[in-house]
Amino acid sequence: MESQSSTPNFADLVQSDRVHGSLYTNEEIFQLELEKIWYKTWVYVGHTSEVPNANDFVSKSIGPQPLIMTRGRDGVIRLLLNRCPHRANQVCLQAKGNRGSFTCPYHGWTFSNSGELRGFPFPEGYDTADRSELGLGQVNRVAEYKGFVFGSFADEGPSLEEHLGAGGRDAIDRLVQTSPEGEVEITAGFLQHRAKANWKFIVENETDGYHPQFVHASIFSIAKSGIGDLYSNDSTAVARDLGDGHTENDLRPEFRRIDKPMNWFGTNEARLPDYVEKMKAAYGEEKAREIMIDGTPHVMIFPNLFIAEIQIFVIQALAVDESIQHVTALQFKGAPDLNRRLRQQTMGSVGPAGFLLADDSEMYERTQRGVKSKMPEWNYLGRGKHRERRDADGFMVGDATDEVTSRGIWRHYRELMEAK
Amino acid sequence: MSSQLDLALLAEVQQFLYMEARLQDSNLYSEWEALWTDDAIYWVPANGADIDPEEQMSIIYDNRSRIGLRIKQFYTGKRHTQAPASALGRVVSNIELLDVTGDEIKVASSAMIFECNLRADTIWATRNEFLLRRTEEGLRMARKKVVLVNNEKPLYTLSFLV
Known part of the structure; x- marks a missing residue:
């Protein structure tokens, strides 16, 4: 089956009461899953209580990609990609902490915790560089349901509430009410x-x-x-x-x-x-x-x-x-x-x-x-x-x-x- | 500690730690369990060496009764991750007497553990700290802290006696 077709036929592989073993072992299918599931749909990343204060951050991930979940000075939670737009060095190596900016150790580029490029050393070396185009990558959509923060790399698609559906929302509602304060x-x-x-x-x-x-x-x-x-x-x-x-x-x-x-x-x-x-x-x-x-x-x-x-x-x-x-x-x-x-x-x-x-x-x-x-x-x-x-x-x-x-x-x- | 090293005590502690390692490597569970005092704490922290185990998650944080449960689980024969049991070989070294107070001896040591199980071969490196107590039956463990040097990273299953 794997050798006969370059694109896996999921109607063949996933049937109503059985699934094909290659779904667990095929490297090509895994890469497709990253594209169609992990880097597209809503994926759980972290919880608001992990970054309770302004400038808190915590290292997280979506699939193999490391992320930094930050809470900005404005209180907004963002999911930044841990990759310097200059030469791709990782800008954050700590598991968690509190800071308003991240400085890349490679060439000293500095980014605010909302992702914008604040500056780079020896700026006269750049003639036409547009700083607004050189911020950290960000997960396209970030949404929260009762403290649970999800990210989606797709610009458009179902809202988080639609993704969770009545069943998913009800489960989280039931969970939080185990707290006398609902959190x-x-x-x-x-x-x-x-x-x-x-x-x-x-x-x-x-x-x-x-x-x-x-x-x-x-x-x-x-x-x-x-x-x-x-x-x-x-x-x-x-x-x-x-x-x-x-x-x-x-x-x-x-x-x-x-x-x-x-x-x-x-x-x-x-x-x-x-x-x-x-x-x-x-x-x-x-x-x-x-x-x-x-x-x-x-x-x-x-x-x-x-x-x-x-x-x-x-x-x-x-x-x-x-x-x-x-x-x-x-x-x-x-x-x-x-x-x-x-x-x-x-x-x-x-x-x-x-x-x-x-x-x-x-x-x-x-x-x-x-x-x-x-x-x-x-x-x-x-x-x-x-x-x-x-x-x-x-x-x-x-x-x-x-x-x-x-x-x-x-x-x-x-x-x-x-x-x- | 006095500046004069108590060689007889060091030898006694060394022999005890080598015996503990042998019981662990041989999967002699109940013999190992007998080395603990009634107020024992067996602690394998996660995310560093100095977390507060009362507040933060540890890989193992067993009191005496939970040590007993851990041992009993092996003997059910259905502790699948240890059936078959890991093949183990460890080297214990860097044994240092840190403090002697009354009948209690604080000891540091290091261990390199080679584990072979169904998944693969794995090497574990630990820095250990013991509180040993002199009892009528000989030295016993009142506390053992095992700091895996890579405990801030994702770890494969660790189900043998570390």
């Missing part, structure tokens, strides 16, 4: 976990409700965790295709059945008295109880933001077989007692040594090696196709362990890759 903060620092695997294996796994019982059996059994049951064959949780590539495992049916506040976090109200008090004061008794029963979402915002109940993962595609998961604990404004536990649990679960993620990443790398075997060519994603149905909001849902989520991701992928 998420990303302040605990990131672990960077590298995997020798294609980024799509990671995206698909995030809302694959079939694997937890097997991949994570070791920790579920010894930590007496209830998580395994949420993804059992008898679970009332649902897998949902939110459209536009976004997917979720909606665990609320299980949490509502159990009907105990804070059970979603494996704890109870008595252990978090300050938090519970603040939630009731902020939302009222009834609504606070509802929020504390439903818990936070488990949602994959295509292509790279995974909100995983207690932490977020930012997936970075680096090469066809190389990806980084940037992960940190979610922190909720006004909830220090909850936040401390969120950090502790996150540190145990994720990152290079995590009880959960070290095993997930093992699977990513094994599948990357496995898919190099040429037969049977296809990955079969037909689980639950016979029982998928529309929910009251019109979204396609399946049982907790069904692959309705993977099918939704791939359908959207195919649309993006076939677009002109």
